[in-house]
Amino acid sequence: MSEFPTKARVVIIGGGVVGASSLYHLAKKGWTDCVLLEKNELTAGSTWHAAGNVPTFSTSWAIMNMQRYSTELYSRLGEEVDYPMNYHVSGSIRLAHSKERMQEFQRAMSMGRYQGIPMEMWTPEQAKERYPFLETHDLEGVLYDPTDGDIDPAQLTQALAKGARDMGQKIIRFCPATGVTQHDDGTWTVHTEKGDIDCDYVVNAAGYYAQRVGEWFKPYGGRTVPAMVMSHQYLLTDEIPEVEAWSKENGGKLPLLRDVDISYYLRQEKHGFNLGPYEPNCKGHWMTEDDPMPEDFSFQLWNDDLDRIEDIVTDAMERVPLMATSGVGRVINGPIPYAPDGLPLIGPMPGVKNAFEAHTFTFGIAQGGGAGKVLAEWIVDGATEWDMWAVDPRRYTDYTDQDYCNQKGMEVYGNEYAMHFPHHEWPAARDKKLSPVHAKVKELGGVMGVYNGWERANWFAQPGDDTSEESAHTWGRSGPWEQRIKEECEAVRDHCGVLDLPGFSRFVVKGEGAAEALRGLVTGGLPKVGRINLVYIADHRGRILTEMSCMRLGEDDFVMITAATAQWHDRDILRNAMPAGVTVEDVTTTRDTLIVTGPKSREILSGLTDADLSLGWLTHQAATVAGQPAHLIRVSFAGELGWEVHALNEHMPAIYDAILAAGAKPFGMYALNSLRIEKGYRAWKGDLSTDYSLLEGGLERFVKFDKPQDFPGKAALLAEKQRGVKKSFVTLVVEAGDCDAPYMSCIWQGDQIVGETTSGAWGYRVGKSVALGMIKADLANPGTELEVEIYGEKCRAVVQEDQPLWDPANERLRA
């Protein structure tokens, strides 16, 4: 028996597939002195009872990347680590019952092909040929993914563990971690029942116990992990002779079937079926005080509850009538952790240095391989190959109380395969964070959306407009909102609009040395006192980490303003970069912002404020508005004359009322998105992400190569400048149909994919569908004709001049 280790570079808490994959990938990157702790046997939590499906399908680029990587790894892993596994690449068919579902499949297929996954669209007849037991009369079509399949979850975990051990890593089973202590130098001691282990980094990979483990990190800046636990059942039928005969004849398994509109997967298991429903009347566990999470639930299941899934089972038997010829052999009803959006948490632990997370996986087997790669990159490189914001733990902030997690977990589970339409807002757990003028915004017809937990108006409905959830079940721009967005954009263009923007993240960065520290962090220059600048922060590769507005109040006194969703991401970047003596105070929740913009905005504000409205673009000043103290900033994300009015929450209702009474028209986030795209203004985690460098993103004017301070990414950006960029940011005018280009639509030249869109919308001021995107640098010339593939339809697109489509000389906003 080997000695208990007292030191390690990394300690991973949790021995499911994700913990094992993380250990394996750390070793692959050369960190071979790491330890994994498992309180029971490997796989004892959710891994052992997982169904084992390995899909690549996703409409998220990042998730698809992660899942695709898993399939590639699993294909070679057995041989690589000398641990043969049952991995069946059977292919899969996904059934479409509607035109909208077909559009979703087209989009996924296009992304898949861009990633090298040869997905195909099939007719129902083609599906029937490949899957003779399938009832197809009511289907619109089928998506076929040849790379899909299933793997034995326990064998996979053991293979990863063996590979890790063979490279020197240690796995200690039956060794519960009992707590952590962080030392002044940022290193850790992980306490266990068998002794302490000192380490540089800790990883919480504790599956459905991640919330409990997460509590240990609270004294060091941590928060309650946003998660809950669902009961997921799948049933295994007895063997069916026809399935056996088909398998023998065809030398393999039937393709894995997902009837996503009904909400289940069905795959061949030996010579029977494995049916896994995601039922709408689902059940969470361990959510209330009278149903506490047990200290240990290793290798345990709940009793089956077939009533809950009866409707779906009946439907599946109609879809594959052969199923009805067999009895139910076994039901597996086990705990699966759910985050509020159904996606895992992989990356830096918010608020805590040298701690990482890889937990709360609902599709842990499909994602485990890729998750280990991503986590190892975070720890070893401090950055990931693909932008992984979709699963970044910092995407959640302080609104995710347990009630929120429970409601959202149930909603996501019951809609596991639902389509996520661009104008649809999910209804569960709303109103967690309200603006001080929320009631007024609602009274004006605000149809609300959620931004980092804050309710903001997406658009303003008029009496009689359809604001039902169902009305938003479309990928298109047509809908009850369209006319209203147009009117809102026109009001901003011709008169003055006002948008309430609660939750705009803001940090007061203050103290001797603040300016110097910021100069060493951002890529560009800082504003003079009394002015505001856009600043960018890059990672060591020169890729875009974030964008902030930097408002300078004094020599060493700044307010950094950033996207609502970036709150904890940017907070941690600022806090980690500032030296002792410089404070970073998050004042997001105590203040509200109004965007007041349009050619009449000066006229409207002049009757309400003592501010000097002649001060130019990118200035700011303290003033009163409607008799209330406020701060006015001369900027406009809409690209018109305008100001942002910032004020403490208690002062905003009077300001908002006065601005409305003076004639400003309320507008919403959808209009703002359209207006900013016409100006080529980038949005964070769409157009601005770590998939692109600042130079690729067309942001060289925000990089000050000649400043004396070093800053993250400086050397990489200089090198890139010398060798030239591979990709370039462009604006495209698209001859689109009813749908504007969503994020990650493929851009084609002939039969070659030459780039991707990063956002798209109808521009109501220019009367065109506009897309922002990244294309091969040698094609980024005005007039180049390309095609953008939008939900399967290739639309002609033309590269525009390198200047805004609307008001190219910026005359309107400087007026």
Ligand SMILES: NCCCC(=O)O
């Ligand atoms: N265990 C989750 C698998 C779900 C799916 O294959 O679609």
